[in-house]
């Protein structure tokens with residue numbers, strides 16, 4: 268067979284050679300150990316939490332080593348293409364600080380000298396390599412129709428190996444004349460690899476996450492180019508990751524099964540394969556078992572969920588690090604104020620069975636992140652969020668932004684800040700009593716506080732409350748009231764002799780707290796009182812008094 272002639276017949280319009288592309292896309296000049304990673308989404312417009320997870324690790328891997336992180340759009344399946352998808356996906360990443368160094372940086376916009384970065388724009392490159400394989404007798408046109416392929420599949424039901432191999436690879440050895448005749452007749456063809464695999468052969472590789480893996484070698488004559496000349500995922504993967512000089516491929520572990528094909532393709536094409544890290548899907552606990560975090564069932568599977576709920580990006584990235592590397596939390600304890608960028612991520616420490624998503628844990632991580640933020644930052648970020656997702660909160664803030672910031676500053680910027688806020692959507696409820704518009708009275712009491720005690724306390728407090736007091740004076744006034752209402756300012760004293768009193772200073776404070784806020788647990792009552800302002804304080808005390816008088 269004259270393979271050169273065959274190559275010319277199949278790819279008459281292709282004049283570039285692999286050598287040309289090798290020269291055009293030379294190995295990158297990066298420092299020793301620099302890693303080149305990528306995100307290569309199909310443009311579906313859906314960014315799964317698992318994508319963000321893998322991207323964050325890939326991105327950090329590149330950054331930690333002064334490498335490159337790039338985005339390549341795998342748009343060969345036009346059926347899956349969604350308008351505006353790239354914009355949505357890139358924005359989803361940029362929220363979390365993932366901005367590609369190279370590749371597709373906005374819909375239709377590319378930077379970098381290893382492109383084009385849309386696979387549909389790389390047709391000539393794939394075909395040049397395909398042509399070269401044909402010339403070497405390593406690939407061949409296959410004219411089998413969909414019906415024939417279906418028939419083969421059906422007849423292989425009892426075979427252990429399925430697909431086009433051995434006697435099923437019917438067109439492996441067609442003569443040149445036969446091929447020419449079929450093409451002249453307008454028959455459609457796909458290009459298949461002439462797989463060099465054997466049934467006994469093994470494919471061994473070392474996955475960075477899973478370790479050593481051994482699988483049967485690929486024996487199938489897989490399709491490289493579809494009948495429209497568009498490459499399959501496998502062929503495009505080998506060529507793109509080689510020519511774009513990817514060093515580490517991090518992708519979902521559903522691709523592990525294809526590794527024998529991929530490694531065989533790298534070998535046949537004469538490329539050095541990249542290192543692979545196959546990332547297990549993010550899991551979720553359900554009914555005592557585990558299942559994949561599902562796009563269909565779980566709102567938190569969608570990356571936009573976190574922005575909608577108002578989880579700050581710092582919380583999400585911090586949480587993702589806890590999922591990625593179990594030693595992250597120890598590192599964080601040792602380096603409480605260090606930027607997360609300083610954490611040395613280790614791909615090898617990633618979970619083989621799939622990291623378990625846990626909303627309680629995320630909430631906890633986020634509370635710790637937010638409690639350390641200065642009030643200004645909490646205000647700014649939550650205001651940004653409110654403008655998009657909660658107009659009522661934005662309107663409340665806008666009444667007096669300095670007051671809003673002061674409210675958010677209560678029990679903050681100190682050694683033991685409170686941890687009430689896990690996400691911005693917690694704020695409306697958290698601060699509701701600070702605004703008349705959202706305050707809902709609730710006069711339920713706890714501890715020793717009773718309506719009768721409340722009447723006494725509130726009548727007295729109304730007389731003595733002075734919003735110009737400093738905190739110590741304010742508190743001494745409350746302590747001073749205790750005896751007059753039959754309580755003791757000293758909790759210890761109360762505990763030693765409970766029958767001698769109606770309650771202690773804590774109960775007196777509870778009455779005031781409940782009257783002013785409708786809650787038994789709030790941040791610092793002194794600051795709340797000061798920020799409520801005299802009129803509101805008096806009118807709330809009056810309303811409570813009226814209520815308890817009726818109750819008594």
Ligand code: GLU
Nearest residue numbers: 307308309341504517518
């Ligand atoms: N386009 C592939 C996908 O969306 C990417 C797989 C890879 O990263 O190699 O699944």
